[in-house]
Amino acid sequence: MGKNPKVLAVLLGLALAGCASNQSSDPSDPHENLNRSFYNFNDKLDRNFFEPLAEGYVKVTPDPVRDGVTNFFDNVNYINVIANDLLQGKLNDFASDTGRFVVNSTVGIGGLFDPATSLGLEEHNEDLGQTFGKWGAGEGAYLVLPFMGPSSYRDVGSPVMGTLLNPLTYLTPIITVPLGAMNAINTRANLLEASAIRDQAALDPYTFVREAYRQQREFLIYDGDPPGDGFEDYIEGEADGAILKVY
Amino acid sequence: MNMNKLFKTAGIGLSLLLAAGVALAQSETPEEASPAAVVERLHAALIEAMSGAERLGFDGRVALLEPVLSDSFDFETIARIVTGAAWKEASEEQKDQFLRTFAALSTSTYASNFDSFAGQHFETVSSTEARRGQIVKTHLVASDGTKIPFNYMLRKSDSGWRIVNVIAQGISDLSLKRAEYAAVIKSSGFGTLLSLLDEKVRGLQNVAN
Numbered sequence: 001m002g003k004n005p006k007v008l009a010v011l012l013g014l015a016l017a018g019c020a021s022n023q024s025s026d027p028s029d030p031h032e033n034l035n036r037s038f039y040n041f042n043d044k045l046d047r048n049f050f051e052p053l054a055e056g057y058v059k060v061t062p063d064p065v066r067d068g069v070t071n072f073f074d075n076v077n078y079i080n081v082i083a084n085d086l087l088q089g090k091l092n093d094f095a096s097d098t099g100r101f102v103v104n105s106t107v108g109i110g111g112l113f114d115p116a117t118s119l120g121l122e123e124h125n126e127d128l129g130q131t132f133g134k135w136g137a138g139e140g141a142y143l144v145l146p147f148m149g150p151s152s153y154r155d156v157g158s159p160v161m162g163t164l165l166n167p168l169t170y171l172t173p174i175i176t177v178p179l180g181a182m183n184a185i186n187t188r189a190n191l192l193e194a195s196a197i198r199d200q201a202a203l204d205p206y207t208f209v210r211e212a213y214r215q216q217r218e219f220l221i222y223d224g225d226p227p228g229d230g231f232e233d234y235i236e237g238e239a240d241g242a243i244l245k246v247y
Numbered sequence: 248m249n250m251n252k253l254f255k256t257a258g259i260g261l262s263l264l265l266a267a268g269v270a271l272a273q274s275e276t277p278e279e280a281s282p283a284a285v286v287e288r289l290h291a292a293l294i295e296a297m298s299g300a301e302r303l304g305f306d307g308r309v310a311l312l313e314p315v316l317s318d319s320f321d322f323e324t325i326a327r328i329v330t331g332a333a334w335k336e337a338s339e340e341q342k343d344q345f346l347r348t349f350a351a352l353s354t355s356t357y358a359s360n361f362d363s364f365a366g367q368h369f370e371t372v373s374s375t376e377a378r379r380g381q382i383v384k385t386h387l388v389a390s391d392g393t394k395i396p397f398n399y400m401l402r403k404s405d406s407g408w409r410i411v412n413v414i415a416q417g418i419s420d421l422s423l424k425r426a427e428y429a430a431v432i433k434s435s436g437f438g439t440l441l442s443l444l445d446e447k448v449r450g451l452q453n454v455a456n
Contacts, residue, residue, distance in 0.1 A: 026426075200451070201356065203443045207430040211423045219417020224396060226417065 075111025
């Protein structure tokens with residue numbers, strides 16, 4: 001534990017140093033050079049450590065157990081969802097998500113099971129970055145955070161708020177450290193399919209992940225129904241075959 | 248934490264993003280098919296590829312999907328959009344090669360991802376007019392009732408309504424490819440893009456066979 005803050009400080013220092021000096025062709029990714037270094041760092045760490053670990057975990061853990069683990073960590077994260085419902089003025093979601101948290105924490109035995117969904121209390125996905133987006137904030141520059149992956153100026157506070165509102169944060173390290181490790185491995189296991197698709201489809205994995213991240217965030221901010229039909233973004237200047245506008 | 252979650256959903260979306268279909272509307276000529284019918288024909292072929300996956304094998308699924316894809320997608324418009332400014336500068340030969348490789352990549356990707364069946368079905372939610380075409384919204388419904396939104400953008404071409412984009416769970420195939428291809432073209436040129444695409448096609452075939 002003692003070493004981690006130091007490592008983080010060094011990396012943050014690098015990040016700040018990078019702010020001034022990087023150039024990029026994509027205006028919304030001004031830190032591309034630095035982002036790519038962190039992307040490669042994360043990717044190496046993943047391929048050498050987390051991915052094989054997650055594959056092993058999937059092999060030895062029955063599906064219902066993994067579902068229970070996923071449910072448990074989703075549930076302890078749910079106070080954050082409820083708080084962001086409120087910040088976004090979504091009072092119906094606030095009510096149903098509060099009900100969901102209570103039902104799953106009690107009837108669902110500490111969140112291991114998810115009886116709330118079958119009661120019609122659907123799971124929602126909210127966080128601080130989405131709240132800022134809902135309030136009208138643009139995404140700002142794209143960021144790749146060491147150890148954590150894709151983010152942006154707008155989204156960088158999300159894990160901070162998520163951690164602060166997660167009850168596990170306030171338990172003794174003897175409990176939080178192994179639970180945190182379990183969460184990391186289980187989360188990575190849930191992403192195995194996604195990373196396989198990235199590996200299969202991407203020509204330039206960095207750009208692939210960046211675009212997928214951005215679009216997915218937009219989708220989440222608008223709760224699955226982003227405005228506009230998208231045509232104007234692609235098909236312009238038909239007469240000469242030129243595509244003027246960039247999505 | 249949040250990004251992990253969204254990648255979980257993005258993953259499901261992307262896995263489905265890469266798919267296509269045949270049989271239903273064979274009584275209609277393609278020219279007559281409405282935008283929704285074009286999409287539904289594609290979906291029918293996808294379900295057929297999935298449910299017959301083992302019997303067909305990879306090559307069988309490619310053979311099944313190829314004609315449907317070429318009747319459903321407007322690959323020329325797609326090519327123009329995903330390659331951006333480079334399209335105008337490319338030679339006719341390069342354009343031909345790109346179109347051939349891109350179509351092969353689409354077919355192989357669908358054939359490789361739609362390789363098993365667990366009782367899923369597609370349902371069409373709506374078909375609405377847009378200023379330059381039509382948006383068809385659909386769901387892929389899993390056997391447990393989970394719905395994954397698939398939206399299609401269609402344009403009217405000389406041969407009828409054709410799909411130009413698939414947006415699965417908010418992730419637009421066109422935008423993704425456009426950004427990626429632009430990065431490759433910028434750093435290594437159109438020729439490299441062509442050979443990378445070709446490699447992808449062969450990679451998918453090799454994995455499958």
